[in-house]
Amino acid sequence: MAEIPDHLLKRAQEARERQADGDETTPAITEEKSESKIPDHLLERTVAAKDREPVATATAQVASSAPLPPTGSGPGGNTQRLLTVVKSGSIQDVKLKPVDKVHVWPHLLIVEFVAALAITAFATIFSIFVNAPLLELANFNQTPNPSKAPWYFLGLQELLTMFHPMVAGVTIPGLALFLLILAPYIDKNPSNKPEDRKFAISLMTIHLMFWGVLVMIGSFFRGPGFNFIFPWAEGLFFEL
Amino acid sequence: MPKQSIGEKLNDISEQMKSSQAWGSIFRPGSIFRKGYSDSPRNRSYVVMNSLIYHLHPVKVKRHAVKVSYTLCLGGLSFFLFILLTVTGIFLMFFYRPTAAQAWDDIYTLQTSVTFGLLVRNMHRWAAHLMVLTVFLHMARVFYHGAYKAPREFNWVIGVILLTLTLLLSFTGYLLPWDQLALWAVTVGTNMMGYTPVFGDQVRFVLLGGVEIGTDTLLRWYVLHVLMLPFVAVIFMAIHFWRVRKDGGISGPL
Numbered sequence: 001m002a003e004i005p006d007h008l009l010k011r012a013q014e015a016r017e018r019q020a021d022g023d024e025t026t027p028a029i030t031e032e033k034s035e036s037k038i039p040d041h042l043l044e045r046t047v048a049a050k051d052r053e054p055v056a057t058a059t060a061q062v063a064s065s066a067p068l069p070p071t072g073s074g075p076g077g078n079t080q081r082l083l084t085v086v087k088s089g090s091i092q093d094v095k096l097k098p099v100d101k102v103h104v105w106p107h108l109l110i111v112e113f114v115a116a117l118a119i120t121a122f123a124t125i126f127s128i129f130v131n132a133p134l135l136e137l138a139n140f141n142q143t144p145n146p147s148k149a150p151w152y153f154l155g156l157q158e159l160l161t162m163f164h165p166m167v168a169g170v171t172i173p174g175l176a177l178f179l180l181i182l183a184p185y186i187d188k189n190p191s192n193k194p195e196d197r198k199f200a201i202s203l204m205t206i207h208l209m210f211w212g213v214l215v216m217i218g219s220f221f222r223g224p225g226f227n228f229i230f231p232w233a234e235g236l237f238f239e240l
Numbered sequence: 241m242p243k244q245s246i247g248e249k250l251n252d253i254s255e256q257m258k259s260s261q262a263w264g265s266i267f268r269p270g271s272i273f274r275k276g277y278s279d280s281p282r283n284r285s286y287v288v289m290n291s292l293i294y295h296l297h298p299v300k301v302k303r304h305a306v307k308v309s310y311t312l313c314l315g316g317l318s319f320f321l322f323i324l325l326t327v328t329g330i331f332l333m334f335f336y337r338p339t340a341a342q343a344w345d346d347i348y349t350l351q352t353s354v355t356f357g358l359l360v361r362n363m364h365r366w367a368a369h370l371m372v373l374t375v376f377l378h379m380a381r382v383f384y385h386g387a388y389k390a391p392r393e394f395n396w397v398i399g400v401i402l403l404t405l406t407l408l409l410s411f412t413g414y415l416l417p418w419d420q421l422a423l424w425a426v427t428v429g430t431n432m433m434g435y436t437p438v439f440g441d442q443v444r445f446v447l448l449g450g451v452e453i454g455t456d457t458l459l460r461w462y463v464l465h466v467l468m469l470p471f472v473a474v475i476f477m478a479i480h481f482w483r484v485r486k487d488g489g490i491s492g493p494l
């Protein structure tokens with residue numbers, strides 16, 4: 001149990017005495033409207049308290065207003081009022097380094113707005129000039145040669161030419177996805193500086209290149225029978 | 241009564257409108273649509289704080305985070321493309337029936353006799369391909385910035401889920417025109433999934449709604465494409481954006 005220091009006890013005692021005779025002098029709440037935001041009766045009480053004790057402390061003032069419960073009669077029926085604003089630095093040791101920040105409006109929202117407009121404009125203009133493919137009605141009896149998956153799966157289809165379908169279609173992509181999910185838990189290096197992450201960056205680049213190259217080959221270098229071709233010699237066999 | 245200029249009259253009307261109950265009920269106290277906007281730090285904060293934007297953005301962000309050269313806006317672009325796809329997709333839904341007998345005809349009619357039909361279908365398709373690309377590039381940029389490291393590990397995991405969902409959305413949409421391209425691309429794709437160890441045949445059966453691609457597959461993929469996958473994607477995007485803020489905003493600077 002913490003001891004209450006003597007000087008505080010004494011101050012509280014003084015406040016109680018003062019409040020005992022202060023009560024009679026508390027003016028009734030008047031309906032009068034005043035310019036100031038602070039209600040008249042509170043102002044008067046403060047003045048009175050100052051007269052009685054020149055070195056009135058904050059504690060004394062708060063204590064002296066205690067017997068009069070907050071009357072919920074502020075301008076908007078408020079039950080609270082602002083007593084004081086205490087700057088955080090004056091009462092606590094602020095360890096956070098100040099960060100250089102900017103307002104989201106306008107700095108970020110304008111960038112986002114422009115980006116949204118740009119991508120919409122791009123999609124619209126591109127769509128005016130380039131039509132989406134619509135081939136003949138689906139026909140189960142006529143397999144196109146070559147048959148290709150959508151471009152983002154062509155890397156997998158490319159693997160099919162090298163491995164057993166179970167390895168190419170399930171094991172390798174499954175493993176890749178699994179490792180991708182685990183990446184943050186495998187890579188324990190806390191730094192995000194490129195010079196500290198040479199291994200991680202190389203590994204990822206090789207991985208991305210691997211898929212990129214496979215997708216390119218599958219898209220552009222595979223012709224009838226999914227045989228290797230050169231697009232400039234035999235043409236494109238690629239639909240989006 | 242002195243004659244009012246048009247400007248004054250308009251001013252009066254707008255004042256009246258702004259003090260009406262209806263206006264006050266639409267715009268919350270503090271909204272710039274109530275009290276007008278003049279450029280000041282306080283008003284800049286109010287723009288965000290007293291509007292829906294507060295659900296997406298804090299009032300302030302780190303200075304380097306608004307540099308386009310850091311994020312390349314790739315996550316944002318993925319999100320805009322998703323919105324664009326939703327809008328154009330709803331338009332397409334008015335003209336499309338997911339049965340083997342009607343699907344191709346509906347698309348054909350859409351292109352030839354619906355106003356803006358061809359344009360909107362083109363936009364939907366190109367935006368879909370573009371979104372796969374931006375999501376992929378977004379992932380690459382996040383990796384190269386090391387932005388998946390603590391405390392953002394889990395947001396990366398959510399990101400991988402979003403990548404998968406994006407691919408699935410694109411792939412399910414691929415079948416819907418029911419043309420030769422759709423049928424055979426999906427045949428190749430689902431044959432691959434049929435090689436799942438042990439449960440291969442079951443996986444294929446569930447995906448196709450039968451042993452062969454057919455009208456049941458079309459219905460199944462349609463529901464996945466227009467309802468279930470977007471629904472799930474929106475939920476994960478919400479978590480994704482929320483986590484970006486809770487994990488302390490954008491990572492970096494490098």
Ligand code: HEM
Pocket residue numbers: 311313314315316318319375376378379382385387388392395396397398399400402403406477480484489490491492
């Ligand atoms: C539908 C797909 C996605 C959408 C709409 C999306 C959206 C966003 C947005 C708007 C941001 C804010 C920063 C920025 O624009 O770069 C962000 C950050 C992030 N995203 Fe995504 N994202 C998606 C997919 C992914 C994927 C596939 C991954 C990773 C596998 C990922 C991982 C992250 C991470 C870790 C952050 C925090 C980055 C940082 O703090 O620098 N997201 N995402």
